[in-house]
Amino acid sequence: MKFPESNASRWSPVARGCASVAILAYLAAVIVPPLAGPAPASELASRILQPLRPLVDLLVRRYEGPAEPGLTPATKRYLYPVLTSTVNLDGERLPIFAALEQYAANVRRCFLAEGKRLDCPEGLQLP
DSSP, X not given: OXXXXXXXXXXXXXXXXXXXXXXXXXXXXXXXXXHHSOOOHHHHHHHHHGGGHHHHHHHXXXXXXXXXXXXXXXXXXXXXXXXXXXXXXXXXXXXXXXXXXXXXXXXXXXXXXXXXXXXXXEEEEOO
């Protein structure tokens, strides 16, 4: 059985070289920019929240309720005191929401190169 002549044998070596270069240039244009660009927003958010993870870990370790998915009434009762808790930030004892607002402002200043020091909330004390 004889097969029809393939397209590769009909292309000249110069045409094949040009097509290969065009394909490689296209692949480089599609693959390289995402790898060379900044991290995705989700990665940035994760890095900003990283200093706060010990606070969350502390709450999770202390929780003794049922291990159910979602927010059950028992979980809400356990987490409610966090809303009135305080933390240390910049040498001051602040309510957690005020401290998080100040932390966000500090992150903004650092991104805009207006500040070089990033203070993180620490010392969570539940009432």
